[in-house]
Amino acid sequence: MAEATPPPADAPLPATAQIGVDSWVSEADERQARHTGLWGYVARGWDRLPPAGKLALVTPAILIPFIPFVSSGNLFNYGIFILIYALLALGLNVVVGFAGLLDLGYVAFFGFGAYTYAFLSGTHSEKGHVYTHHWPAELAIPVAVVVCGVLGVFLGSTSRRLLGDYLAIVTLFFGQAFVVFTNAADPYGITNGSNGLANIDNLRFSFFGHAFTIASVRAYYWFLFGCVIVVLVLLHLLSESRTGRAWKASREDPLAAEMMGMPVNRLKIMAFALGAMIAGLAGTTFAAAQTGAFPQNFSTQVLILIYAVVILGGAGSLTGMLVGALVIIVSNQVLDSTSPPQLQRVLFYLALMVGFAWLFRSSWKKLVTVVVLTIGLGFAVHAVAAEWWPRGIHGPVTSGGFLTGAIKHWVLLPANSGRLADYAYLLAIILAVALTQLKGWWRVAIAPFLFVITVFVWENLLILQPAVTRYVLFGALLIALMATRPQGLFGTARVEIV
Amino acid sequence: MIATPQPRLGSLGGQYRHRLGSFGGLGIALVVWALYAVYFSPTQGWTFFLQLSVNGIILGSIYALIALGYSMVYGILKLLNFAHGDVYMIGSFIGFGILTLFGGALTPVMPVVLLVLIMFVVAMLGSGVLGVAIERFAYRPLRNAPRIAPLISALGVAFFLENSALLLFGAQYRNYDGYDLISYNGIHLGGDAGVFVSYLGVIVISSAVALMVALVCLVRWTRFGKAMRAVSFDREAAAMMGIDPDRVIAKTFFAGSALAGAAGVMFGLLFSQIYYLIGFLAGLKGFTAAVVGGIGSIPGAMLGGLLVGLVESWATGYLNGNVSDLVVFGILIAFMLIRPTGLLGSPALQKV
Numbered sequence: 122m123a124e125a126t127p128p129p130a131d132a133p134l135p136a137t138a139q140i141g142v143d144s145w146v147s148e149a150d151e152r153q154a155r156h157t158g159l160w161g162y163v164a165r166g167w168d169r170l171p172p173a174g175k176l177a178l179v180t181p182a183i184l185i186p187f188i189p190f191v192s193s194g195n196l197f198n199y200g201i202f203i204l205i206y207a208l209l210a211l212g213l214n215v216v217v218g219f220a221g222l223l224d225l226g227y228v229a230f231f232g233f234g235a236y237t238y239a240f241l242s243g244t245h246s247e248k249g250h251v252y253t254h255h256w257p258a259e260l261a262i263p264v265a266v267v268v269c270g271v272l273g274v275f276l277g278s279t280s281r282r283l284l285g286d287y288l289a290i291v292t293l294f295f296g297q298a299f300v301v302f303t304n305a306a307d308p309y310g311i312t313n314g315s316n317g318l319a320n321i322d323n324l325r326f327s328f329f330g331h332a333f334t335i336a337s338v339r340a341y342y343w344f345l346f347g348c349v350i351v352v353l354v355l356l357h358l359l360s361e362s363r364t365g366r367a368w369k370a371s372r373e374d375p376l377a378a379e380m381m382g383m384p385v386n387r388l389k390i391m392a393f394a395l396g397a398m399i400a401g402l403a404g405t406t407f408a409a410a411q412t413g414a415f416p417q418n419f420s421t422q423v424l425i426l427i428y429a430v431v432i433l434g435g436a437g438s439l440t441g442m443l444v445g446a447l448v449i450i451v452s453n454q455v456l457d458s459t460s461p462p463q464l465q466r467v468l469f470y471l472a473l474m475v476g477f478a479w480l481f482r483s484s485w486k487k488l489v490t491v492v493v494l495t496i497g498l499g500f501a502v503h504a505v506a507a508e509w510w511p512r513g514i515h516g517p518v519t520s521g522g523f524l525t526g527a528i529k530h531w532v533l534l535p536a537n538s539g540r541l542a543d544y545a546y547l548l549a550i551i552l553a554v555a556l557t558q559l560k561g562w563w564r565v566a567i568a569p570f571l572f573v574i575t576v577f578v579w580e581n582l583l584i585l586q587p588a589v590t591r592y593v594l595f596g597a598l599l600i601a602l603m604a605t606r607p608q609g610l611f612g613t614a615r616v617e618i619v
Numbered sequence: 620m621i622a623t624p625q626p627r628l629g630s631l632g633g634q635y636r637h638r639l640g641s642f643g644g645l646g647i648a649l650v651v652w653a654l655y656a657v658y659f660s661p662t663q664g665w666t667f668f669l670q671l672s673v674n675g676i677i678l679g680s681i682y683a684l685i686a687l688g689y690s691m692v693y694g695i696l697k698l699l700n701f702a703h704g705d706v707y708m709i710g711s712f713i714g715f716g717i718l719t720l721f722g723g724a725l726t727p728v729m730p731v732v733l734l735v736l737i738m739f740v741v742a743m744l745g746s747g748v749l750g751v752a753i754e755r756f757a758y759r760p761l762r763n764a765p766r767i768a769p770l771i772s773a774l775g776v777a778f779f780l781e782n783s784a785l786l787l788f789g790a791q792y793r794n795y796d797g798y799d800l801i802s803y804n805g806i807h808l809g810g811d812a813g814v815f816v817s818y819l820g821v822i823v824i825s826s827a828v829a830l831m832v833a834l835v836c837l838v839r840w841t842r843f844g845k846a847m848r849a850v851s852f853d854r855e856a857a858a859m860m861g862i863d864p865d866r867v868i869a870k871t872f873f874a875g876s877a878l879a880g881a882a883g884v885m886f887g888l889l890f891s892q893i894y895y896l897i898g899f900l901a902g903l904k905g906f907t908a909a910v911v912g913g914i915g916s917i918p919g920a921m922l923g924g925l926l927v928g929l930v931e932s933w934a935t936g937y938l939n940g941n942v943s944d945l946v947v948f949g950i951l952i953a954f955m956l957i958r959p960t961g962l963l964g965s966p967a968l969q970k971v
Contacts, residue, residue, distance in 0.1 A: 217767070221767065223767055223770055223771075225774075279952075279955075279956060282955075282956055282959065283955060283956070283959065286693075286697075286698075286699045286766075286770065287910075287955050287959060289699065289770055290699065290906060290910070290951075290955070291952055291955055293903070294903070294948045294951060294952060297903065297944070297948060298945060298948055301941065301942075301944055301945055305941035305942075421778075421899070425774065425778050428771065428774065432771060543787050546783075546786065546787065547787075550783075554752060554755075554756050557756065558755070582786065583786075586786060589782050589785050589786050590786070592778060592781075592782040593779055593782045593783055593786060595775075595778065596775045596776065596777075596778035596779030596780075596781075596782060597775070597779055598775070599771055599772065599774060599775025599778070600756070600757050600772050600775040600776060600779065603757075603760075603761060603764070603768050603769070603771055603772040603775070604756075604757070604760040604761065604772070607761075607764055607765070607768050
C-alpha cells in the first residue's frame with residue numbers, strides 16, 4: 122500500500138476520558154514484554170535463578186562486619202538498621218505483598234515488641250511502681266512475639282467487617298493509639314511517657330546451663346543476620362505453600378477465592394498475625410541492641426521508611442525487601458544530620474543524576490542535549506550573576522570537600538540567601554510537576570532549569586537540613602514509584618481486573 | 620450480587636426515613652449523656668456543660684469543613700485522600716503569610732474585615748490549586764491501578780507536604796494572634812457567669828455555615844454539581860453522557876481543598892498557634908467526622924463534624940486533653956465496625 126488510508130470520518134476519536142479499565146488489562150503483556158536489550162537479559166537471568174542463588178546474590182551485607190574501617194557506631198547505624206528494617210519489611214510484605222491488605226498500624230507492633238521486651242527484661246521505675254523482671258531472652262522473645270501475634274489477630278479481626286480503605290484507617294488509628302499510649306495515657310508507669318525506657322537487658326540466653334549474652338554490636342549484627350535468614354527461608358517456603366498461594370489468590374480476588382473454598386477471613390487474620398509477630402521479633406532485638414525503647418523510635422517516620430522499603434523493593438518479593446532495606450536505610454543514615462556533608466552531597470547528586478538519566482533513558486540524543494545544556498546553563502547563570510549581582514556568588518560552600526571548586530564556579534551561592542532558597546524550592550517543585558506533564562523536547566527544554574535550580578536549592582537550603590530532606594525525598598519516592606513503577610524493583614506487575 | 624446504590628453526593632433529605640432509628644438512638648444517647656454529665660459530674664453544672672458544648676460546636680464546624688473535602692473526594696473517586704489534612708495545614712500557613720504581609724495581627728495596615736476576607740480568599744485559592752496539583756500529579760496516573768496504589772501515593776504526598784513545610788517554615792509555632800486581630804470580647808449568654816461565646820467563635824461558625832450553604836447550593840443547583848453527582852454515581856456512564864470525569868474530579872478537588880484551606884485559617888484564628896504537624900491530627904479527625912456522618916454524604920459530613928467536635932470538647936473537659944484523641948478514635952473504630960456506612964450514608968455493598 123502506497124499511502125496509509127485516512128481513518129474513516131466516523132471512527133471514534135481517542136477520547137481523553139478513559140472509559141473502562143480494559144486498556145490497563147490489555148496492555149499488561151505489552152508492559153511485561155518491554156524488557157528488551159541488556160535490561161531484559163538481566164531480568165530474565167534473574168528470573169531463572171533458583172531461590173538460593175538469589176539469596177546468595179542479595180546478601181553482600183554479610184561482608185559489612187569484615188570491612189576493616191567499620192567502627193561499631195557505623196556497624197550499628199548501617200548494619201543493624203539495615204537488618205532491622207529488612208526484618209520489618211519482610212513482615213509487612215506478608216500483609217501488604219502477599220495478602221494485599223494495607224496495614225498502616227504496622228509500626229505499633231514493632232513498638233509493642235520492643236516495649237514488651239523492655240518490660241520483661243529490664244529495670245525501670247515510675248509513678249511509684251518498680252518493674253524489675255529479668256527474664257532470659259529465650260523466654261522473653263517468644264512471649265513478646267506471641268503478644269504481638271495476639272494483637273495482630275485482634276487488629277486483623279477487624280478486617281472481617283472492613284474492606285480496603287476503612288481497614289487502612291482502622292490500622293492507622295491503632296498505630297496512633299499506640300503513640301498516645303506510650304506518650305501519655307499510661308496510669309501504671311509501664312512506658313515511662315515520652316522519656317521512654319532505658320536500662321534494658323542485653324539478650325541473655327541460657328540453654329542447658331550454658332549461658333551466653335549478646336553484648337557487642339557485632340554480636341547483635343550476627344544474631345539479626347541469623348533472624349533475617351531464618352525468616353526469609355520460612356517466608357519463602359510459606360509463600361510457595363498452600364497458604365501462600367491462598368493469600369495471593371485472595372489478594373487478587375477475594376470473592377473468587379472464597380468461592381474456591383478458601384477461608385478468606387482466616388487468611389487475612391493469619392497474615393496480620395504473622396506480620397505482627399515478625400515485627401515483634403524485630404522490636405525485641407531492636408530494644409535490646411539499643412538498650413532502650415523510646416516513643417520516637419516508633420513514629421510515623423518509621424512507618425514511612427518501612428513502606429518505602431517495601432514499595433521500592435517490590436511488594437510480594439522477598440529479595441526485594443533486602444535490596445530495598447539496603448538502599449533506603451543507607452540513604453536514610455547518610456542523610457542523617459550526624460554523617461559528613463560530603464557524603465550526603467555525593468549521594469544526593471548521584472540520585473539526581475540517576476533520576477535524570479532514567480527520565481531520558483529512551484533517547485541518547487536527548488540525554489546528551491540535556492547534559493550539555495545543563496552544564497552550559499550553570500556557567501551562563503554564574504557568569505551573568507558575576508556581572509550583575511556579585512553578592513550572588515560569594516557565599517560560603519558548606520564543607521565542599523573535593524567538589525568545592527566545581528561548586529564555586531558552577532552554582533550560585535548568595536552570601537545571604539534568606540528566603541531566596543525557599544522560593545527556589547517551591548519553583549523546583551513546580552518545575553518537577555511541569556516536567557512530568559510535558560513530553561518530548563519540551564521536557565528537554567525544562568530539564569536543565571530543573572537541574573540547576575535543584576542544585577541551587579540543595580547547596581543553599583537542603584544541605585543545612587539533611588534530616589528533613591530525606592523525608593521529603595522518601596515521600597517523593599513513594600509518589601514517583603507509584604506513578605511509574607508500582608511493582609518496585611523486584612515485584613511482579615499486577616493487573617487488577619475490575 | 621445486586622448492584623446497590625452508591626453513596627450519593629448532595630442528597631439532602633427525604634431519603635433518610637430508614638435512618639430514623641439511628642437518629643433516635645443518637646438523640647437518646649446525647650440526652651442521657653447530657654443528664655449524666657450535669658448531675659453526676661462532681662463540681663460543674665449546666666453552665667460548664669453548655670460552655671463545652673458551645674466550644675465543641677465551634678471546633679466541630681472546622682472539622683465539618685475538613686470532613687466535606689474527604690467526603691466529596693471519596694464520593695467521587697472512592698479514594699481516601701490522606702494528604703487532605705496537610706492541604707489544610709498549608710492553607711493555614713498561607714493565611715498566616717497574608718496576615719504577616721499586611722502588617723500582622725497587632726498592626727494591620729487595612730481594615731480588619733478586609734484583611735480577614737483576603738486571608739480566607741487567598742488561602743482557599745492556594746489550597747484549592749494545591750489540591751488540583753496533587754490530584755493531577757499523584758492520583759490521576761493511578762486511576763486504573765490496583766486500589767492500594769493511590770493510597771500509598773497519598774501517604775507519600777502527605778509526608779512530602781509535611782516535611783516541605785518543616786523545611787520552609789521551620790519547626791517553631793507561628794502565632795496568628797486571632798483574638799488581638801478581631802476582639803477578645805464576645806457574647807455572654809445568661810449573665811457573666813453564663814456561657815461565653817467569643818465574637819471570633821461567632822465568625823468561625825457563621826463563615827463555616829456560609830461555606831457549607833454555598834457548597835450545598837453548588838452541588839444541588841449548578842451544572843457542575845449535577846456533573847459531580849453523575850460522576851460519583853457512575854463514572855463510566857457519566858463519561859458516555861459527555862461529561863469529562865477528569866475535569867469534574869479536578870474541580871471537586873479544588874472545592875474540597877478550598878474548604879480545607881478555609882478551615883486552616885479558622886483554626887489559626889481560633890487557636891492562634893500553627894505548626895507543620897497540625898494537619899495530621901486534624902486530618903484524622905476530619906476523616907472520623909466523614910465516616911461517622913457517612914462517607915460520601917455532604918450533610919453527613921457536617922453532622923459528623925459537629926459530633927466529633929462535641930465529643931472532643933466534652934472529653935477534654937470531663938476527662939483530660941490526652942485521652943480526648945483516644946475517645947474520638949475509639950468512637951471512629953466503633954462506628955466503622957458497627958455501622959460502616961455512618962449515620963447518613965447509604966448501605967453500600969461491594970459492587971461486583
